[in-house]
Amino acid sequence: MTASIRLSNLITRSLSSRAAAHRAMAKAALFANSSTRTRLTRYNHHIEKAQQLEARALETAKRSVGAVS
Numbered sequence: 816m817t818a819s820i821r822l823s824n825l826i827t828r829s830l831s832s833r834a835a836a837h838r839a840m841a842k843a844a845l846f847a848n849s850s851t852r853t854r855l856t857r858y859n860h861h862i863e864k865a866q867q868l869e870a871r872a873l874e875t876a877k878r879s880v881g882a883v884s
Contacts, residue, residue, distance in 0.1 A: 827879070830872035837865035 841861035844854050 827872045827875050830868045830875065834865040834868035834872065837861045837868065841865065 838861070841858045844857035844861060847854055847857070849857075
């Protein structure tokens with residue numbers, strides 16, 4: 816049981832750190848030396864990916880809490 820909790824904790828942290836990296840890439844995209852359209856496209860892509868990863872991290876955390884109860 817504790818091993819599965821540790822594993823889900825690791826997965827959640829990994830997903831959260833990947834989401835943070837995508838948010839950083841989104842911010843960097845805004846200041847890139849590209850056209851406005853390209854910058855906005857890259858920004859939107861990275862923000863969307865970060866939101867997906869955060870949702871997966873939240874779902875994993877909820878499942879691990881449910882497994883403990």
